[in-house]
Amino acid sequence: MLTLEKKIVGLKIDVDTERGTRIGALNLMRLLDDRGIKATFLFSMGPDNTGRAIRRIFRPGFFQKVSRTSVVKVYGIRTLLNGLFGNGPHIGRRHGSIMRSIAASGHEVGVHCYDHNAWQDKLATWSEARTREEVNHAVDAFTHVFGHKPRTMGAAGWQANKSSLSAYDEHSLSYASDTRGTQAFYPTVKQRIFQTLQIPTTLPTLDELIGRPEYPMDQLISTYQIHIAKQSLNILTIHAELEGMAFMDWFKEFLDDSLAKGITFVPVETIANDLLKNKEKIPRLPLLQGEVDGRSGTLAVHGF
Ligand SMILES: [Zn+2]
Secondary structure: OOOOOOOEEEEEEEEOOHHHHHHHHHHHHHHHHHOOOOOEEEEEOOEOOHHHOHHHHOOOOHHHHOOOOOHHHHHHHHHHHOOOOOOOOEHHHHHHHHHHHHHHOOOEEEEEEOOHHHHHHHHHHOOHHHHHHHHHHHHHHHHHHHOOOOOEEOOHHHOOOHHHHHHHHOOOOOEEOOOEOOOOEEEEEOOEEOOOOEOOEOOOOHHHHOOOOOOOHHHHHHHHHHHHHHOOOOEEEEEOOHHHHHOHHHHHHHHHHHHHOOOEEEOHHHHHHHHHOOHHHOOEEEEEEEOOOOOOOOEEEEOO
């Protein structure tokens, strides 16, 4: 049996869409609350234009390979149309009360993005000013909903660069989680050192594994637990639209099995606060654009 006692997993929930906010995030809140687990919910604060790009949020071929799960089943037809004709519904304006109820349950809340579609597709081409404007829109929408500024952000599609890190630094976040990697770090780009602690997602996401012959569905729980047993920093990103909806039964089983084996799930801020007690021990590592197994295109990663 795996030794998972004392293993701590930071649980980060990316909420990408209007439907994911309305249904998936609330489903996850109830599931976690029933088990006394607190997690980090990161919300998409602006327009839901995912209809323009829903297939690019997850691994290419994900929907085709998972025969039981069509894109329509996961997202619903309305989500697929969002943003195709003008801007889609503004999630922050429409669902502020849902977001506040999740915070009131004791979960950590933060910003995922303003417009998921725009950030994921265009960040690499934006000027520093345009990037700052997008971050400011997200911060304003968050502040409008919660009455205080966000203390954390975790970028859509793990897209980050020197412009986004620079915009983050202006908001004095306690930490951010935009990258993939193995350890927490202060990002550097060329000579510049950024001030916001960066805590990467260190575990694969469900859509990066599901439907691949080397990762049979009935062994995914142990696949995750083997990773968790081996790694010293465990940050798991799940999606309101997947683990909170179409794959909720799987996620419930994963949680219960992991809890029974001794894993403790915490919001990412718990891990951040712990690391920040010994700030001087946190390495400075270069922010790079790299590839992650099971995902297309480049993502923000750390070098060594
Ligand atoms: Zn996302």
